[in-house]
Amino acid sequence: MTSRATWVYDFSEGNKEQKDLLGGKGANLAEMTNLGLPVPPGFTITTDACRYYLEHGGTPEELDAQVTEHLTALEKAMGKSLGDPDDPLLVSVRSGAAASMPGMMETVLNVGLNDESVRGLAAQAGSERFAWDSYRRLIQMFGKTVLGIDGELFDDAFDEVKREQGTESDLDLDAEHLSDVVARFKTIVREQCDRDFPMDPREQMDLAINAVFDSWNSDRAVIYRRRERIPSDAGTAVNVCAMVFGNLGMDSGTGVAFTRDPGSGAQGVYGDYLQNAQGEDVVAGIRNTVPLVDLQGIDRGAYDQLMGIMSRLEGHYRDLCDIEFTVERNRLWMLQTRVGKRTAAAAFVIATQLVDEGLIDMDEAVRRVTGDQLAQLMFPRFVSGGDATQLTQGMNASPGAAVGRAVFSSEEAVRWADRGEDVVLVRRETNPDDLSGMIAAQGVLTSRGGKTSHAAVVARGMGKTCVCGAEELRVDTKGRKFTAPDGTVVDEGDVISIDGSTGRVWLGEVPVEPSSVVRYFEGEIDPAAEDTDDIVRSVHRILTHADEQRRLDVRTNADTPEDSARARRFGAQGIGLCRTEHMFLGSDRRKLVEKLILADGDEDRQSALDALEPLQRQDFLEIFEAMDGLPVTVRLLDPPLHEFLPDLTELSVRVALAEERGEPDEGNLRLLAAVRGMHESNPMLGLRGVRLGLVVPGLFAMQVRAIAEAACERKLAGGDPRPEIMIPLVGAVQELEAIREETQRVLAEVCESCGIDVQPLIGTMIEVPRAALTAGEIAGSAEFFSFGTNDLTQMTWGFSRDDVEAAFFHQYLDKGIFGISPFESLDRDGVGRLVQIAAEAGRSARPDLKLGICGEHGGDPDSVHFFHEVGLDYVSCSPFRVPVARLEAGRAALGGDRAGS
């Protein structure tokens, strides 16, 4: 750092691209200043200064002089000076990092007031009450956020004064009362901090600035950063801005606005205004706001100016903006702007509107929406109407719409569900014991815990609807009931409805409407028809463009003809993962599979395999038909064989009881011996996948034969089957070599006997870390790799998903160990590194190696971007995620960021 370093920038010196240096708030204030908009003058202390402060334990030497310089300029601009007893300049001090970050100090207003200047302010404003109230607010905010005093102490003192005056409302206090409050607040400061509240305005400002810097390392901020992997040395900027007041009378006020409807995307005037008030009051909800359009009647000049500014901002930012503003004695001041949040539906509609308005092109429209938003539009939705009454609103923890009878324990959930009833599990909070109940329920409702609570995390992992933290509900699990704020009591068995997308909770059944977007995918809605809604039109236009632009193909994970056909309607370009283990289930097959497992000798085993083969062939035939002309990647049997046998503990109890009763069952005894012999301590890492193929003679050969024969039959019928054979759980090229030889032998036999040439690609899953690490060798025997990122995540992290997700992931999220479960979104640093290593080594050993991914991450937006970056050929995901993956693949190709706007 040289002595010439610039630590402070005037609002007129920056622009919106400088978020890293000036923070988001500072950069946008600078942008507005430079657009000539009425922003109160001010300056920003850079994130560099913060970094210096944190590293050296103090501010850089030059900072003091630079702040003084900018402060002087500010005073000049405002014609007032800080601490002037007659006409004091007041400033706000606000933090503002590049990324918005909870846990940091937010704001101190009214800096510059002291026992003297409070009188000057009163004189200038013509209101003693206003001045003392402002001073009261300063000491309170300063005491809490800068001096770290427990806020309740101030609240209690304030309440005491109100009690003494026999009132409950601030508004009933006059200047004298408020001056008394100030005195009491100063006493609190002295008692808690062993010092007086600083009378020197500059000291107030400097302390506030340092407090912002310090808040960068508050516990909450540290945990948040740890979770989000925000570099711990990014630092925050500090904005110092001249105060303007919306509470100087009826010619003043404050408001928030959106440049168009953030709910639907419709154009118009959206916002709220509160006369004679400050921003704080709007948040506190003491008085009711009026619709923004009413400002027209209140202050036509300010209204027109605001409309002009909003239109300009939208054109300038080329997006919906949200805005905070204040009117001080008929003069409009812009306090903040940023690209505004919006609903999923609005995001799509706005994006295409902006295209039609010529503000952005289709590329940009695709970048503006996200797969998460599209996924939200695909959930069925509750529609208003019906006789259900809303009870409360909690947190929207896991989307979807669930209707069912309220139950209050895991056991009851299972019991009711077994009876065929839909249930919603209601708990104060959940823990791992509630797992079976959560599985049995349509949805989960809790009264405690946030979006990283056990209930929220586990429900999201299961794709189950969840509303959590509905704190207004009193849940009495022993009494099997909960009570709503209006006194309504909901007992076990009463039907409730919960909306995981909004957090709303109703008593009774709310009608559910299927998503119009899904109906469009299903071909039930024509996007070009006149009566088609804006959402479907926008989705259609954006997805069409995304498809044109994307480099990644999108396939689906499907094991049945029905799923295959649906996925194809949703845009899947083939099957990336067709599991065969489900084909081993079903009443006709279980017996055969059991015979296979318990086989006594080769002959016995082969006869079981021979009986299974035509059944498998038929399965494949139907799937090839549904996916005619598109690739179908069939994974040979993966799970350990004992998964097809009864559970050891259950069977042991059954056998022990039968013996106790003197009714031993020979069959069960034999079965128990087999189950015991095959029992594994860690089946996930046991005898399965390619290992089974190598150890159980004839098993994989039977499956390959079924695939090849089905393909031949389909070809003979004039179809175009495109099977690909995938070997699971390969860890060493030698395993693959051995199975590959067997596979090629069987294929040759079938082709010869059918007289038809079927030459499926033969490839492997990359799901064991060692496979990724030795991918160069493995590529020598594989024509394609398909990353099995579920297992790869399990083994790379050492996480058994079944065990750990419910047991402690919510705590991990809380402690910031990760920001999102690595099963939801691919862990780039660990698992992703393996994917990258394998993709590079595989391609350099075999340039035409086809690379895909068939773990659940194939439908996760962030992960799709990663797979695009790594250069895979395709992602494969569940049918319902296919459109999401199509969109995100397009966004990735267009350089869209992962979060959207």
Add this chain to the structure above:
Amino acid sequence: MTSRATWVYDFSEGNKEQKDLLGGKGANLAEMTNLGLPVPPGFTITTDACRYYLEHGGTPEELDAQVTEHLTALEKAMGKSLGDPDDPLLVSVRSGAAASMPGMMETVLNVGLNDESVRGLAAQAGSERFAWDSYRRLIQMFGKTVLGIDGELFDDAFDEVKREQGTESDLDLDAEHLSDVVARFKTIVREQCDRDFPMDPREQMDLAINAVFDSWNSDRAVIYRRRERIPSDAGTAVNVCAMVFGNLGMDSGTGVAFTRDPGSGAQGVYGDYLQNAQGEDVVAGIRNTVPLVDLQGIDRGAYDQLMGIMSRLEGHYRDLCDIEFTVERNRLWMLQTRVGKRTAAAAFVIATQLVDEGLIDMDEAVRRVTGDQLAQLMFPRFVSGGDATQLTQGMNASPGAAVGRAVFSSEEAVRWADRGEDVVLVRRETNPDDLSGMIAAQGVLTSRGGKTSHAAVVARGMGKTCVCGAEELRVDTKGRKFTAPDGTVVDEGDVISIDGSTGRVWLGEVPVEPSSVVRYFEGEIDPAAEDTDDIVRSVHRILTHADEQRRLDVRTNADTPEDSARARRFGAQGIGLCRTEHMFLGSDRRKLVEKLILADGDEDRQSALDALEPLQRQDFLEIFEAMDGLPVTVRLLDPPLHEFLPDLTELSVRVALAEERGEPDEGNLRLLAAVRGMHESNPMLGLRGVRLGLVVPGLFAMQVRAIAEAACERKLAGGDPRPEIMIPLVGAVQELEAIREETQRVLAEVCESCGIDVQPLIGTMIEVPRAALTAGEIAGSAEFFSFGTNDLTQMTWGFSRDDVEAAFFHQYLDKGIFGISPFESLDRDGVGRLVQIAAEAGRSARPDLKLGICGEHGGDPDSVHFFHEVGLDYVSCSPFRVPVARLEAGRAALGGDRAGS
């Protein structure tokens, strides 16, 4: 390949360093030729030619001419020509790759004989019988190895002729009979191959050469290479050599010799000689050989010449050599030499002898012995004497000496062992069901299966004595007995002794003698004392030198003061892994641990922890005392807590039975609920290690406090404790950061309250693949890494060792998926790559990062070399492997290869 390529080298053109080009056999023949030793003239066709052949499906164009050229020179040197009807030159054709490799074609002798030249040979040799026998041998060997005809067809035809002559011995057949055999053999060739046995000697030779090339890709050779990771394109050389005959009369003969005793290393004349015989006959064992020293009386000239040559070879190779030679009519011919195999004891003794003889230096002596050999010397040994009688000899599958009662099933093994009896489990072969029996037994004996059989692989994994493939034994498991070849019947309960180092099996108890090398390590034998044996002296000298040269430190894995003290005597330089889970066992602790696990709330849990703390402290105190002045790396609790509770299935059965009997046990019911709640599908990947530390409040803090307080107490007592704290199962730096903060807080508290400064290093295990992949970040919070290569191997391969080793590793070894279990020897390509990635990233993030390894691989020779190459600071292994690791660390530093000589 240019037309100038040299595909053929005369024996006089090569040397012993050219193994890659000429193969091992060819290179040594060349070396002897150039030393001027009497090697029959010949030439070597290079491995390059083989590679060309395999790649192009035919020999290079110039090869034919070059072979002709060398053949002409050979004919000239021998004064005979190939196929000459009057005096034919005969040659042998032999394969010889760089590494000796089973599965390839070995040898065809007597090439050059046909219906005409057989008569010339008879005339020259003065023996019709000799000539026809030679011809018979040619067709038989050629038919089998070159033409691929089933050898039994020849054997059957030969036996038929013998039967017709009413004899069982070849020697009773005269020339006429043998000529009849030749005729029948020729018929077999015609019938089997649709062609005549080739009469053209050059065609014989060319076909034999190509057959050697082809045998490179035989099934057995491919599997062997796959397993040993020998490059599949290395190829083999072919040696063509003039035949000399040891079977031309009593002035001829053949023999093998060693330049010193391969059993003890003692100097002298060691070998065997057989008059009037060929090498084949020695192998067939038809007649008894005489000790080599008797050659002195038979043929003084040849004997003296041989002694001179052997002395010269030893000086030249600077090592024990083994030799094959033939005397043809009093003329000595050297047919082969190579550095000879020897016993472990001889290896040490010879190495120091050669130093004393000035042939090699101490560096070379260290390179000449291996850790495996040292380990063999550390097993207790059976000594002769006692009244046990040897029953048979099987394969030495897993070393050690086991004495116990014979049992024939896993159940019996467990039953007898529970009674306190030592047992040896005897089976035809074992399978995964025998696991519990193998665990209960002292040793395992099987009558079937080789060194990769289930029994052998699993026993080696357990470090349990095993003799397998004792094929002479008839094992009757149902009858609970086995029968030895002499008719002795051994019943269940009879005491037997098995020697896993030699494969010997005795009836009765063979006295066991502790290893003198172990007694030396224990300080019971002074290596400098006069009566100390040569083995101990040599081990002492070599280990001392290895210690001086090695760069790796050697620590031990020890959890008790006793193990620590022993390891220290064995040379350990500290503890690399002190597990704390064993400290949770024991009668006084089980209750507390159960209380901890079932704790109802924080207070309950903390009181259990508080009660455990002083017990742990005492454990640490004693270990610090035993390791005073040396580092002790303590691993915080690793296993899942439910491991300390009863087994789910057993408890379920107990509870079900109690209920059935109407005697429900409240305590068991409560316990069962807890066990069920904590049950994990894959506990290895579940809630354990650092995850426990993060989720169970106070657990790690208690352990850290115990360590710190023990260290303080020890310091106060004048000791020098050097604890290091190791966090297990870290996968993300965030986990480590959180625990590190807690650890430092506790350390500071203890130091403050004791008034003593204890600042242990805080580090982490690298045992989860993700930790290795993100090691750069993790190093930011770790002062050391210790690679937990057991878990790292489990997760990198996706192998649950408990499950897969017994279930299918023997099949994997058989199929050549790997050459050695990755749990025995570190898998360099997969797990090793992660170690390397982590070591590099860790060091570059923190240059003074200490790197060690504490998996079982720390005591495996090959793995120690790898850890040396990767630049770790230390290896840690079980106390008994400490000397092995010391030696191998020295050998690695001296550039010794992994296999030794």
